[in-house]
Every structure is written in C-alpha cells, then in structure tokens.
Amino acid sequence: MAVYTDITEVELGTFLRDYDIGELLSYKGIAEGTENSNFILHTGGPGGGGTFILTLYEKRVARADLPFFLGLMEHLARRGVSCPLPVRRSDGEVIGELAGRPAAVITFLEGMWPRRPTPAHCRAVGEALARLHVAGADFPLVRPNALSLPGWRALWDGCRARADEVEAGVGAEVAADFAALEAAWPRALPEGVIHADLFPDNVFFLGERLSGLIDFYFACNDFLAYDVATCLNAWCFERDHAFNLTKGTALLAGYQSVRPLTPAEAGALPLLARGSALRFMLTRLYDWLHGPDGALVRKRDPLEYVRKLRFHRAIASAAEYGLKQP
Amino acid sequence: MAVYTDITEVELGTFLRDYDIGELLSYKGIAEGTENSNFILHTGGPGGGGTFILTLYEKRVARADLPFFLGLMEHLARRGVSCPLPVRRSDGEVIGELAGRPAAVITFLEGMWPRRPTPAHCRAVGEALARLHVAGADFPLVRPNALSLPGWRALWDGCRARADEVEAGVGAEVAADFAALEAAWPRALPEGVIHADLFPDNVFFLGERLSGLIDFYFACNDFLAYDVATCLNAWCFERDHAFNLTKGTALLAGYQSVRPLTPAEAGALPLLARGSALRFMLTRLYDWLHGPDGALVRKRDPLEYVRKLRFHRAIASAAEYGLKQP
Secondary structure, eight states, X not given: OOOOOOOXXXXXXXXXXXXXXXXXXXXXXXXXXXXXXXXXXXXESTTOOEEXXXXXOOTTSOGGGHHHHHHHHHHHHHTTOOOOOBOOBTTSOSOEXXXXXXXXXXXXXXXXXXXXXXXXXXXXXXXXXXXXXXXXGGOOOOOBOTTSHXXXXXXXXXXXXXXXXXXXXXXXXXXXXXXXXXXXXXXXXXXEEEOSOOOGGGEEEETTEEEEEOOOTTOEEEEHXXXXXXXXXXXXXXXXXXXXXXXXXXXXXXXXHHSOOOHHHHHHHHHHHHHHHHHHHHHHHHHHHHSOTTOSSOOOOHHHHHHHHHHHHTOOSGGGGTOOOO | OOOOOOOOXXXXXXXXXXXXXXXXXXXXXXXXXXXXXXXXXXXXXXXOOEEEEEEEOOTTSOGGGHHHHHHHHHHHHHTTOOOOOBOOBXXXXXXXXXXXXXEEEEEOOOOBOOSSOOHHHHHXXXXXXXXXXXXXXGOOOOOBOTTSHHHHHHHHHTTGGGGGGTSTTHHHHHHHHHHHHHHHOOSSSOEEEEOSOOOGGGEEEETTEXXXXXXXXXXXXXXXHHHHHHHHHHHSBOTTXXXXXXXXXXXXXXXHHHSOOOHHHHHHHHHHHXXXXXXXXXXXXXXXXXXXXXXXXXXXXXXXXXXXXXXHHTOOSGGGGTOOOO
C-alpha cells in the first residue's frame, strides 16, 4: 500500500485548474502501487466530469523517464490497447508538478485484478500482451531496460554477501545462474516495447473479460519474448509453487493467437524465464535485505522466486511450459 | 492509513449479490480511517449504479455497537443531516459478513476534508454539530460513552507510570487534572447523541459549503456540550498550538444559530474542554506507549493535547473561547 505524500484540497484544486476535467468533488489516497502515491479523484460540473487517477511520482521513478511512460500509455490507448490515458493539461503537457513532485492525471479504468487467476484469465493476458507488443512497434521513444543482465549483476553485488540469510546455499545457486545466463543470454531476438511488470495486480478484468492494463512504470525496450517469460512467472504458478501447465498453455496460446513466437524466441524461452525469475528474486532480495523494518511497503518473499529459478533450470524446451509450435 | 484486510474480487462479488446496487465494476482500498478497512466501490448496470464505501469492521469496533452506529447514520440522513446512508441488503439488514468480519456498504459522499480549516469552515461545522444534536434527539438506541471519565481513568492506569516519557512532569500534571475533573464534572447537562470525534478529517466540504459528516464509530450518548468542547479542541487551535479566537467565535456562533447553549452548558464549557483534551491526550498517549513500532497507523503526538490541557486549565469562562451569550 502506498500513499507517501498527503496533499491539501487547496493545492490540488489549484493544480487541477490547468486541466479541463471539471470541478474537484473528492479525492482519496488509494492503497495500490508500491512506487508512487495514487489518489482517486471525482470531478463534476457543467463540462462533465468523471473519475481519474492522480499519481505523484516518488523518488523511485526518474523524472526523465516520465515522457516515455506517459507517452507509451497515450500511444497504446490510441491503438486500441485498453490502458489509462494521460489527461493533457491546457498547455498541452501531461506532466505537472504537485507537492514538489512530478504529477499526472490519468483516466480511471474499471475492472478488478484477479486474486486467483484462472486459465481464461491467463489466455486473455497472453493475448493482451501480444497486442501491446504489436501496438508498441511504432512507438518512437526508447528506454533501455535498466533491469536486464547488467542491472541484475549490480543488484547482486549489493546482496550476494548476505544471500544465504534467505536460505543456506542460495548464494552459490545464484552465482551459477549468473554464469549460465551470462554465457548463453540471447543477442538477437525480436525487440520492442515491453511492459516488464505484467503481474496480476496490473491487469484488470470484468469477469473473465480483460478490461485493461495498468502501471507502465517499468516499461522499456527489450526482447518481446522476455515479457512472455515474465508473464509465465507471474501468472502460471500456484500458491504451492507448482507450475500449472494448463495456465501456461492458455497464456502462450493467447499470445500466439495474435503474435506467434519465432523458433528462436521459443528456443530461448526457458533461459528467458530463468532470467526473469532471477530478476524478480533479486529485487525482492534487495528490498528484503535493505528495506526498512516495518515499512509501509510490504516485503515480498524472495524465496518464491528462488523456487521458480530452480524450476526453470530443469526445463529443456518451451513445450514444457505448454507452447504449441504454430 | 488503513487497509487491514484484502478481499478477493470473487468473494466481494458474491457478497454484493445480497445488495441491489448493480454489478461490481471496481474496488480500491483507501487510505482513510484508522479503525477499519475501507474500500471505494464502483458499480453499474441496467438498474443504475454508483459509488459506495465498503467498510470491514476490524477488531477495535465491537460488533454489538454496529446497529447503533449504522442505525444512527440512517436516522440522521432521514432527518436531513448529510451523512453516509447505509445500504440495506435484500434481507433488510445493513450488516453483512465478508472475509470473516462484519461489513457494511454505505453511500459515497462527495467533498474534501479541510487540511487548513478557516473560520467559515468552523462556523459551518458548529451549525452541523447542532443540527446533528437536534436530529439525534429522537434516536431510540443508546450507547454509553466508553471514553468518559471512568474510561479515561482506566486508560490512565495503563499509562501513568510512563507518562513522563512524553515530557518530564506530565504525570503529575495529569494527576491534578483527574482530581479537578472528578471533583467538578457536571452531572446534569442536556444529554443526547454525540458524534464524539468530529475532527476535520470527518467533515467534508465543497469549497466552504459543508457537504457531509462521516465516521460515526465513536458516536454515543453524553452531554451535548461535551461534543462542542471536542470541536473547539479539534478545529480552533493553530499548528503552533495557539487557540484562534476568531475560529472559536465562529464555531460557537454557528452552533448557537441552531441550538443555543444553556447557561449551565456555557458555564461548564471550560471544564468539558479540559476533559475532552484529556481524553484525546490519553488515547494518543496510550497508542504512543503501546502501539507497535513502525505500525501502519501513524502515531499522533500526545504532547499536542498536553498543550491544549494547559490552555484550558487557565480558562475562566466560555467567553474566552468566543461564546456570546444569546
């Protein structure tokens, strides 16, 4: 949960005078997102009104990256991907400043993220991910993935000495993962804009119909298939840490119904999934070792991703995730 | 901030089938209230829909008190006091059960609580408090004030040994307050239903127009003038701890424009204000000494109310708060 910055109704009212969204009727801090402060706004008045999300970007999001994130949402929304649309101010900008922080107003998406995803949800998210990749192909801005192999190495340097605090032997295991990944990481797969964090809490549904994707604040340019690998990690494991082949099959079939994976992508999928598991293990480990005790941000267990790493190490081909060659 | 319990979209959808408010479109935990878990709901569909607040009552609210709190909101709303209206289930009840907790759906009130109250806000809150007292006169349920003198004594017994941790000498000061209050506490002032916690974050405004009162979870039966005294403490002191006579005058004039204080109430006001300051000092002190470190609920400084206690000790008559005799 996250509301790091309180704002007064007076400063918010002043801030919103630069937008054509009506009069402010209410705002409430919402307990979602772990990086920024988010508020749900209601507006009304003769020019209409509605529900919006106000985001104050806290220090973990670099101001220089905001044009990429917000521009991407606008680009995708225009191409029919259901995602929040940044609202332009009367001066044409989408980024303002509030309480000393960069701030943006985006449209509100109805829908709920699935606490217990079903195979139907997985299929829908696979389809939506592929549509995002296709729609992002002509997005002109570029943002390298800060959390790719070199970034993982930097995180690891800050954790490795204490990694065995999580479980004895984890340090040696992960060192071996680094050796394997650095030796074999692909160099020439199809690249483009990826979401990079498409976990269930970033995908809204109304029933089993996907109503939208949110939280583009890790989006970047990288291998498209790496995004598929992250979704396998995020959507297709059960609470007991077992991989669910039905969900994997559904997610991959959904993806391929829009954008079939190339043979090279299919071949790389086990390594990409192992790399993606390492990436989430490392950020969790880092927060777990370095985060303040009793912080407002709940710490996620790095062990969950140590288990996923072990799973992917044993995978020989993407067929084991449920991939059917087209 | 407070969201103690997460709920799944499936259990919430099932829960809402007992209400006639349309299909669930979204829900978000909101960072308001310190006692319960609150969610903002959007619903829609052919039968209409709208915005609602879902409250899950956590352990600090006694289930046996819920009919009083929710019944009072319904009673007041029917008499024109703007406050949330509990939504009845199809079986006629207003209390359901969700995630193992009592739960209620109430209507959403637009408006914002004033971070920096003005004299106009104070006048409006005085008027609204008096209207609440008048409208509550025929409410049939009774709930004794658990946080009156005997309750303060119990809190104090759990704190006095460590009170000087707040500031040297506080223990002796407060012991003298208890002696003075127990000797002189009024026995026969007009009684009725009081809000008992009408702080700025429980009063919504659209501009300077009061749009509603919320959070009736401390409401009880007690001296009406005690509620006025609490509002003086809650609304009429500045951040530098100085009493603002303009605000006190406005609040009391607003109250008296609807319900003039009796001479006995006016005479008792300094003692009631001292008692009310003691009450909030004690609950803050208790939480400060006993709350978990780094808890999600922000600890409020008991010293603010030690300073208010010192102020009220020196008040000879309610005229010093700005009371004009009618």
